[in-house]
Amino acid sequence: MAIRIEDLIIYEDEQFVAVNKPSGLLTIPDREGVPGVRNLLQERYGAIFTVHRLDRDTSGLVVFARNEEAHRHLSMQFESRATNKTYYGLVLGTPYNAEGIINEPIAEHPTKKGTMTVWRKGKESITEYVVEERFRLFSWMRYRILTGRTHQIRVHMKHIGHPIVCDPLYGDGKPVFLSQFRARFKIGKFEEERPLLNRLALHAGALTFQGLDGTDITIEAPISKDMKATLQQLRK
Template identity: 45%
Template sequence: MAHRLILRDLTGKKRRVEILYEDEHLLALNKPAPLLTLPDRWDPKRPNLYRLIQGVLGRDSVFVVHRLDAGTSGVIVFAKNPEAHRALCRQFQSHEVRRVYEAIVAGEVNKDRGRIDKPIAPHPKKPGLVMVSAHGKEAITDFEVLERFVGYTYLRLRPRTGRPHQIRAHLQALGHPIATDPDYGGRERLYLSEFKPGFALAEGEEERPFIARPSLHARSLEIRHPATGKRMTLSAEPPKDFLTFLRILREYRAPSQFLSAGDE
């Protein structure tokens, strides 16, 4: 049974976050979406994982090593002392950390695997977003197809650099944006009625989206333990909305179903 950290925000609302690993040096969690990693400078009262953990461990017992976007779920690591913080930050800065993400993207990616090697720079007209630009900083993302569906593809991604929004911008540049990422060319949300033939609601019932955040999950993170130097891999299962998306695609957008229908 998974251990969970029970966090409370300013309203007293409980948030249960899965603990992937914890010792006196580091804390690894399965971050839920759409929880921020760090405080929002425009909305400082918005709940964020860093402040919530400080409320449990104390202000001097948690140090930010890296971040995940609010809409991204998955593995995130915090240091619990200054020495561990320095050691982990050095690993990220030297690109020694191995990260694996999973995403469901729009369209059918033709190549089984490939590399996106395109520089990234801040977007000149959209504050907080980035874009592929010849004048940007080096950014490299490797991808591999896990499953293809009609109109969608399930990918494994390995960023070789760590630019903000790198995967999201790279997938947009590839022509296959994350399926539910409106900032980078995707939809805002998806509904079962768009996939299931004959879908019907009861009278007076309103349909809710089955996913309303970017279909991007940080699946694993390989680091060296900050105290022992031993390599360790931290992994997190995707959350319910991501798994629901996959189940719907496998049930209603499997290529074999459409091939069979076309042969009749």
């Protein structure tokens, strides 16, 4: 099924455009030339400037600039940590503290290519978290990241022993099935149970930044259907 960029756009003005990126779609094309959100936006608007990115498997909010002035303006806010970024995630188990700050430096893993790890000589990385809801096997969490390191939330959650659900790099990568937490769940003899959630349970939910005229712009990206359905089942 072809992705229609019109279905992903959640905010646009003369300076910026924001999309609610589905899990599995790249933000920008990779080295092999696999297209990303930016390509779809270029087809619609022409010039598009990348300000920040999300991991391919993370869903949620990505903002792009539509001209060089807006690009410079927003990039400076990201670099100076003037933006406010909120993420949501489903994790395995429940952290001991209902809220806290994880301040652990992150660096590239010395032997595992493409992964990151907590390392004392790494770059400063700070994640604030709040446990929003506790379930028997999982917890729904809200994050505010004060630094923007690669895989930051995923690495920090692994570090405290509660990796993001369905994370193939830092967790067990296993999907969520209804039978895991529904005692009376039954399936037909010849049926195979389909997972409720079968992708990284991390979502970029909101971003606040300053427009060119100095006013605050807050954009929110609703969570996707699969995550919504999983939470509804967990709440029952």
